[in-house]
Amino acid sequence: MGDPHARVTLEDVALAAGVSKATASKVLNKRPNVDPRTRQKVEETISALGYVPSTGPREPHADVAVDVVFDSMVSMYSLQVLNGILTASRELGVEVVVDVLDREGGAETPLSDAWLTRTAARRRLGVLVVSLALTARQVRTVEELGLSLVSVDLTGPMGAGLASVASTNFAGGTQATEHLVALGHRRIGFAGLPAQIAASRERLHGYRNALELAGIDADPALVVHGGFTAEAGCRMARELLARPDPPTAIFAACDGAAFGVFEAARQLGRRVPEDLSIVGFDDVEPAKLSSPPLTTVHQPIADMGRVALRTLHTLAHGGTPDSPHIQLATHLVVRDSTAPPPPRR
Template sequence: MRDQPVRVTLEDVAQAAGVSKATASKVLNKRPNVDPRTRAKVEQTITALGYVPTTGPRESTPDAVVEVVFDSMVSMYSLQVLNGILTGARELGVEICVDVLDRSGTPGNPLSDAWLLRAAARRRMGVIVVSLALTADQVRTVGDLGLSLVSVDLTGAIGTGLASVAATNFAGGTQATEHLVSLGHRRIGFAGLPVEIAASRERLHGYRNALELAGIDADPALVVHGGFTAEAGCRMALDLLSRPDPPTAIFAACDGAALGVFEAARRLGRRVPQDLSIVGFDDIEPAKLSSPPLTTVHQPIADMGRVAVRTLHTLAHGGSPDSMHVQLATHLVVRESTAAPGRRP
């Protein structure tokens, strides 16, 4: 009885070509973002070894499904980003699968190797991450698997090869602080988000830039960091307002924290804006409903989600987006929570 010939596997192709199995799979599936020399080498190896895929002919384009991973879905910000993503997906005929990061370390957690391998096996178009930090290994794995990747408000540093969508956080921080300076405030507090969040750092730089332009020395004692919630904003404001020389105004790095500043002012018997002016950042719906309505920096949150889908769609089909790092413009929305120090609005 004649021995059956040994079938060449994709692992054999990858080993002979000197590449990873993921890269070999990328070439086999005609995915973009492979160095032309590497692609040619893998294709030559496939021919030389006589490799035949066991799953039949491969399509040249991925399925029209995008995985979206959020840090959390409890905030108005996340819901607005999702709304924009869904709008963009409908316009492009793309389906959306939504997941939330599980910090308990559960196997198969979003963005784990196992999760990414499943996404690639299901021929997903790519992954959009919202307000998340990505490791270099995760970015590399996504690329090796042939998945496109776009970040909305990336938490950590932005790599040159990672597509990102955000707002002009530096300009928004400058606008917010310049508004308070123009009203006559000189003691202006900054209630920031966790220091590792890039958007918060950029807003802080804008705050300091506006003070410097106005000839005001930035007081480190007036800068605190906390979180996104009203509870965090309240704690930060109580800290700032309990100091010997408290601020007459507070710029909170997000509207959620700004709403907590209102509560701190109430507890301490400070009137807004007569005794304390407050500015936020985001322009979520509750900002219009606070008492008084919140002056804030508007960022086009839904548009950020819409642009993220379009950018990923372009990358997944081998195209080049207009920019790998999109920043959408912010603008100040003046309402009734700000006034000159010690005066009625």
């Protein structure tokens, strides 16, 4: 027999009540999406076993808050997503608590077991993550703690039970490349984000799709991967433009990298768009102010944040979103950074 003085755990409660640990956690945290009969059974089991939560006292009025975790807050993309989240938070009467993975110090790393347990103890509505890869363990822990979870631009595998919001990256990549092909470009470089990021892979697939539809053989030497920043874009562009047969146009997988392509062109004495056409992806505000203004794929970044918070709010209150994986439409915005290629020498 077990120790009669051993502490009762949430697993004991779930086993005795004949439910999953996730369901027992939802009842404990007073989540609404539980059948009333199941709720009563779990509550009676908690009382009968004398279960006491190990996560400390619960804050009774904290369940109108959501924790939002970003990879970083240094990009215009992150700020626009946050703007959409804050717009929805005001509409829904929900408080937003922001954290980032790259912050220094702090007792707990965001999305660690300890951080998630503390979040559940505060009875948050759930967790919204932006441009992050989640492990299977993290998704499972969130579910067991009874928290709702939504991802914006998930960078890793899309696990079961994980709701997500993104844009039509494949279509956007196709639109950007088709525009360059229509101008007459045949040597088109791709300056991508880190290869493991799903959005970058989808934009690359769109780029290759447009080339294939135009009967242009994709040259692997014209595809490079780097990062989100202008520094990364500059490095990638210099690498592409150093090829023996360099591209006459570069499609950068984000506007930040596209601004770096502008700088590489300046350093190498290439005029934009006379010598080199440039297309970005995002349509952040500075794209209108670059010289020349940047042709780019517009994705509704603020709307992605707004829809993500609304989806999380729906899930936390027992509702079912229209789709667990939402993609918002992109469209090409043509400005002055693209033109027909220069005559071949």
